[in-house]
Amino acid sequence: MALSYLRSSSSRSVNLLKPLSSSLPLRRPxxxxxxxxxxxxxxxxTSHQCDAPSCSVETNPKELLTFFRDxxxxxxxxIAADSLYKAKLIRGFCHLYDGQEAVAVGMEAAITKKxxxxxxxxxxxxxIGRGGTLLEVFAELMGRQAGCSKGKGGSMHxxxxxxNFYGGHGIVGAQVPLGCGLAFAQKYSxxxxxxFALYGxxxxxxxxxxxxxxxxxxxxxxxxxxxxxxHYGMGTAEWRAAKSPAYYKRGxxxxxxxxxxxxxxxxxxxxxxxxxxxxxxxxxxLEMDTxxxxxxxxxxxxxxxxxxxxxxxxxxxxxxxxRIRKLILSHDLATExxxxxxxxxxxxxxxxxxxxxxxxxxxxxxxxxxNVYAKGLGVESFGADRKEVRATLP
Amino acid sequence: MAAIFQGVGAAATLSSSPSNSFVPKKFxxxxxxxxxxxxxxxxxxxxSDGSVNFDLNSKSRRxxxxxxxxxxxxxxxxxxxxxxxxxxxxxxxxxxxxxLEEEMERDPRxxxxxxxxxxxxxxxxxxxxxxxxxxxxxxxxxPIAENSFTGMGxxxxxxxxxxxxxxxxxxxxxxxxxxxxNNCGMLHYTSGGQFTIPIVIRGPGGVGRQLGAEHSQRLESxxxxxxxxQMVACSTPYNAKGLMKAxxxxxxxxxxxxxxxxxxxxxxxxxxxxxxxxxxxxMVRPGEHVTILTYSRMRYxxxxxxxxxxxxxxxxxxxxxxxxxxxxxxxxGNSVKKTHRVLIVEECMRTGGIGASLTAAITENFNDYLDxxxxxxxxxxxxxxxxxxxxxxxxxxxxxxxxxVEQLCR
Numbered sequence: 001m002a003l004s005y006l007r008s009s010s011s012r013s014v015n016l017l018k019p020l021s022s023s024l025p026l027r028r029p030x031x032x033x034x035x036x037x038x039x040x041x042x043x044x045x046t047s048h049q050c051d052a053p054s055c056s057v058e059t060n061p062k063e064l065l066t067f068f069r070d071x072x073x074x075x076x077x078x079i080a081a082d083s084l085y086k087a088k089l090i091r092g093f094c095h096l097y098d099g100q101e102a103v104a105v106g107m108e109a110a111i112t113k114k115x116x117x118x119x120x121x122x123x124x125x126x127x128i129g130r131g132g133t134l135l136e137v138f139a140e141l142m143g144r145q146a147g148c149s150k151g152k153g154g155s156m157h158x159x160x161x162x163x164n165f166y167g168g169h170g171i172v173g174a175q176v177p178l179g180c181g182l183a184f185a186q187k188y189s190x191x192x193x194x195x196f197a198l199y200g201x202x203x204x205x206x207x208x209x210x211x212x213x214x215x216x217x218x219x220x221x222x223x224x225x226x227x228x229x230x231h232y233g234m235g236t237a238e239w240r241a242a243k244s245p246a247y248y249k250r251g252x253x254x255x256x257x258x259x260x261x262x263x264x265x266x267x268x269x270x271x272x273x274x275x276x277x278x279x280x281x282x283x284x285x286l287e288m289d290t291x292x293x294x295x296x297x298x299x300x301x302x303x304x305x306x307x308x309x310x311x312x313x314x315x316x317x318x319x320x321x322x323r324i325r326k327l328i329l330s331h332d333l334a335t336e337x338x339x340x341x342x343x344x345x346x347x348x349x350x351x352x353x354x355x356x357x358x359x360x361x362x363x364x365x366x367x368x369x370x371n372v373y374a375k376g377l378g379v380e381s382f383g384a385d386r387k388e389v390r391a392t393l394p
Numbered sequence: 395m396a397a398i399f400q401g402v403g404a405a406a407t408l409s410s411s412p413s414n415s416f417v418p419k420k421f422x423x424x425x426x427x428x429x430x431x432x433x434x435x436x437x438x439x440x441x442s443d444g445s446v447n448f449d450l451n452s453k454s455r456r457x458x459x460x461x462x463x464x465x466x467x468x469x470x471x472x473x474x475x476x477x478x479x480x481x482x483x484x485x486x487x488x489x490x491x492x493x494l495e496e497e498m499e500r501d502p503r504x505x506x507x508x509x510x511x512x513x514x515x516x517x518x519x520x521x522x523x524x525x526x527x528x529x530x531x532x533x534x535x536x537p538i539a540e541n542s543f544t545g546m547g548x549x550x551x552x553x554x555x556x557x558x559x560x561x562x563x564x565x566x567x568x569x570x571x572x573x574x575x576n577n578c579g580m581l582h583y584t585s586g587g588q589f590t591i592p593i594v595i596r597g598p599g600g601v602g603r604q605l606g607a608e609h610s611q612r613l614e615s616x617x618x619x620x621x622x623x624q625m626v627a628c629s630t631p632y633n634a635k636g637l638m639k640a641x642x643x644x645x646x647x648x649x650x651x652x653x654x655x656x657x658x659x660x661x662x663x664x665x666x667x668x669x670x671x672x673x674x675x676x677m678v679r680p681g682e683h684v685t686i687l688t689y690s691r692m693r694y695x696x697x698x699x700x701x702x703x704x705x706x707x708x709x710x711x712x713x714x715x716x717x718x719x720x721x722x723x724x725x726x727g728n729s730v731k732k733t734h735r736v737l738i739v740e741e742c743m744r745t746g747g748i749g750a751s752l753t754a755a756i757t758e759n760f761n762d763y764l765d766x767x768x769x770x771x772x773x774x775x776x777x778x779x780x781x782x783x784x785x786x787x788x789x790x791x792x793x794x795x796x797x798x799v800e801q802l803c804r
Contacts, residue, residue, distance in 0.1 A: 118549075149586035157584040166552055167585065171576050177542035178577060181549020188505065188531060188555060211539035212546065218537070371587040372622050374645035 033061040037331060043260035043289075045270065048248055050255035050284070053273040057265040061333040063109060064324060065342075067264050070108075071101040071321045072343050074125040076350045077134060078294070081124065081141060084354065085298045090141045093170075094155050097125040099262075099293040102320035103228055104129040106267025107196060111275060114191065118166040118179040119198035121156035122228075122292075126198070130165035132158065134350060138357035146360035150367065173199060173206030176225065180212040183223035183283075194222040194278045196271070202233025204247045213283060217254050220282040224274045225251075227287045228261065234296040235305045248287035255281075261288030262318040291318065481664045487657040489631035490520045493638035494558065496667070498528055501556065504642055507534045507543055508560030508597075517562050518598060518657050544570035544595065548577045548647075551593040556642060564599030564651065565611035578647045579622035594641045596650035600691055600741055601789050603655070607777035610785075614651055614718050615747040625718040626672055627651040627690045631661040633716060636670025644672060651718070653691045675722035681711035684735040684799055687726060687752060689715045692739045692790060699795035708799055718748055726752075727760055734765040735802050739790055744772040769798050 038056050045052035078098040084090045097104070100122070107117070108129040119126050124137055132148060140147025141155055149157050149168075156170040166182060169175040179197025186193050203209065204227050216223040227247040231238045238245045248256030255277070259270040270286055277284050291314045295302025302311070328334050484492070498504045506521055512535040515522035525533040536543040540561065547557040561567040567574065574595065581589050601610040614625055624646050628634035634652070641648035678693065679700060688696045693714050700710050711729055715722060730736055736756060738749040749770040756768055771790045778788050 116553075147586070149584055149588070152586055153584040159585040159588050161585070161588040166549070166589075167581075169577070171572055174545060174572055174577060177545025177573065178549035178552070180542070181546035181551075182553055184546055185550040185553040185555045188550070189553075208539075208541045208545065211537070211542035214537055215539065215542060215546065219534070371583045373624070374582060374590040374592075 036060050039265055041263055041266040046258040048256040053269050057269045064328055067105050068324045069342055070105050072346045074101045074128055076346050080350050092154055094298040095122040096294040097122050100290045101125055102264040103261050103267055103288050103290055106264040107271045109268040110271035113163040115193045116164040116182045116195040118175050120175055121170050123158045123168045127158040130160050131163045132160050134353040135357055138354050139360045144360035145363050151363045173203040173208055176209045177212040180216045180223045183221040187221055194224055194275050196224045196226050198226045198228055201229040201238050216283040222278040223283045224278050225285045228290055229287055230290050230292045248285050251285045254283050254285055256285040258287045261290030262320045481662045483662045486631045486634050486659045487518055487520050489635040490638050493635035497639055497642040504556045505532045506558045507536055507547055509536055509538055509562045511560050540566050540569040545573040547593050548591055551591045552589045556592045558594045561597030563609050564597045564613045575620045579620040582622055590645045591647045592645050593647045598652045598654040600653040601778050604780055604782055606780050610778035612742045615742045618719050624648045624672055626716055627718055629690050629693045629714055632663045633670050636668055640669040640672045655691055673717045675725040676714040676716050678714050679712040681709040683709045683803055684737055685729040685733045686710050686712045686737045687715050688739040692741050695792050696739050699792035702796050703799055721755055730760045731763045734763055736768045737798055737802055738770040739795055740772050741789055742772055743775050745775050747772050766802055769802055771798055
């Protein structure tokens with residue numbers, strides 16, 4: 001297959017309108033190519049109380065390039081957030097997801113926007129996967145009005161109601177009962193949709209998880225509990241926190257599946273399988289074996305409890321973006337240069353958005369008192385000194 | 395014990411009809427009764443000053459036909475309703491159930507979750523027979539896992555369902571404090587207004603009959619600082635049903651505090667659909683000399699003390715504050731401006747209780763109108779003992795209220 005060197009055929013920008021040159025053999029632009037390709041996942045699934053799905057995953061060039069672009073965007077976004085934090089434009093807590101992008105991207109590929117996702121505080125990339133814009137992310141991180149929560153939530157409170165992304169929660173493990181509640185509502189309204197409640201290996205030791213799992217199994221709720229096992233609960237390695245680190249088996253009577261979380265296609269296959277299972281048989285646990293390159297948050301260097309060799313080893317061998325890049329190149333779906341161009345374009349997009357977000361204003365003082373109650377209660381509210389900020393709620 | 399129940403019975407009749415002796419001519423007011431055109435699912439809330447208030451929904455256009463001052467003047471008739479329908483008599487837990495049942499019929503999104511609410515019928519029979527009527531998916535028996543089923547209720551509320559979460563005893567909700575505080579109260583704010591949490595969390599609390607320390611807790615003082623929630627306490631069958639319905643219809647999370655000892659109060663309530671305003675206090679007995687602010691069970695102790703006080707020549711104004719968060723400073727303020735003396739009688743602990751916050755709020759806003767420092771009678775700061783005599787002295791008794799008023803009015 002002759003490779004086309006035309007930039008327009010591989011980039012997803014508006015330049016698709018540029019006509020293909022007639023002297024080169026005609027080739028469909030890769031971005032809309034949906035001829036199926038079957039890929040074998042390298043690590044087999046391990047299952048508990050159920051039959052593992054097959055290792056052959058159906059995909060197509062368009063999807064692979066979408067994966068590449070989305071993951072590159074997420075990676076760049078997180079690294080830019082790192083710089084912004086060090087420049088003190090982002091304050092408080094900032095938990096970065098780089099290294100784990102395959103989970104967000106693979107999950108999205110298997111489900112619709114009607115299925116619900118709820119996660120903990122490492123939510124920037126999941127928000128993007130659900131359709132959030134970069135501007136909303138950076139503005140919220142910097143506490144500006146254009147943020148997805150109007151600047152009032154911060155890094156740990158990203159939500160997007162119209163695409164059923166329920167956040168964004170700071171307290172470890174508290175989102176899992178919420179997620180089971182979402183699944184309950186889906187069953188109540190007979191939606192035929194599922195909820196993915198994500199949590200980490202640290203949260204896997206929370207009691208409320210087991211309580212919620214018990215209720216979900218009792219009531220047959222379409223809840224999928226996804227443990228994003230990056231092997232460290234802040235600074236504590238998983239073997240020091242959990243007697244049984246086989247998180248997919250912890251459901252006991254609830255089936256579980258262990259997935260290579262650095263392989264977006266394996267994640268996609270597992271989520272598809274889980275969705276079918278949950279709609280028929282009730283809850284299921286997925287354990288995504290993944291890794292984060294940064295520390296737990298920006299205040300954690302990430303190297304006091306693990307060696308730099310380990311981090312660079314994983315980056316060389318299991319990096320999700322590299323894996324997709326190799327896949328694309330080996331199937332001749334794009335050239336090295338085209339992929340680099342995508343990365344450059346993504347970088348520019350991120351930089352432009354940061355500039356735009358920096359221009360967004362801080363919230364108005366009266367915003368301090370809005371959205372406390374769904375309807376104002378006809379009360380007057382004061383700032384701390386009772387003179388400066390004074391708002392009469394509607 | 396018999397004395398208290400006598401007081402309770404008397405108070406119940408007191409609140410259901412304004413008898414002449416308590417209505418001074420210059421301050422015409424009446425207990426709230428609301429009216430609606432029959433067969434129409436609209437309702438109107440009539441405030442204590444006789445003005446008609448249209449409620450949260452805008453479906454109340456037809457209610458404009460009603461005349462507001464039909465309520466204010468009928469001091470002699472039983473003021474249950476000015477239409478020929480005399481209303482029906484029931485106990486407080488039945489009133490709660492009626493409110494819950496009517497809301498569940500009206501809105502298919504309302505569901506109930508709690509321990510033993512379904513097949514068992516509720517440990518205080520508030521949800522009796524509801525599971526048979528509405529099915530297991532709408533009246534859900536949960537395992538004993540407060541943290542997670544409260545969390546599940548909040549998650550369901552985020553999508554638009556309207557769950558009513560029952561804590562078998564309010565004290566058990568301490569296990570769900572994280573969910574109530576962080577998720578229930580704050581999600582509307584941290585999501586920038588994207589999600590509303592129309593959940594109702596209810597359950598009996600308060601000091602009962604020798605139930606022991608852990609089952610006699612008053613959680614209103616722990617929850618009062620949580621931003622984003624509303625707290626109401628019911629005290630009569632009338633306001634129990636009204637507040638239950640209003641809480642379910644409210645878009646905000648509401649915690650409805652009931653009291654273990656008040657479930658068997660009997661009262662005649664209207665047949666029509668009515669709700670009580672969630673943010674408003676109830677004028678129980680207008681007066682001139684001192685304002686007594688109270689809520690829940692202490693209302694009955696206060697009314698019993700009021701009888702003694704009237705015999706001694708005092709004229710206390712008794713207000714059941716009902717709304718514990720936010721306080722109805724309008725009604726309270728008007729009362730303070732009239733009487734200039736305030737006594738707060740509550741069942742929570744002295745330290746950090748509702749009375750403490752109320753004292754601070756009144757002092758900040760109405761300090762110029764006070765002739766004497768605010769007195770606050772609360773329960774002792776001790777775990778509630780099992781022994782009956784000790785338990786009796788943990789809570790405020792009518793004799794103490796009488797002494798306090800005498801001291802205040804010197």
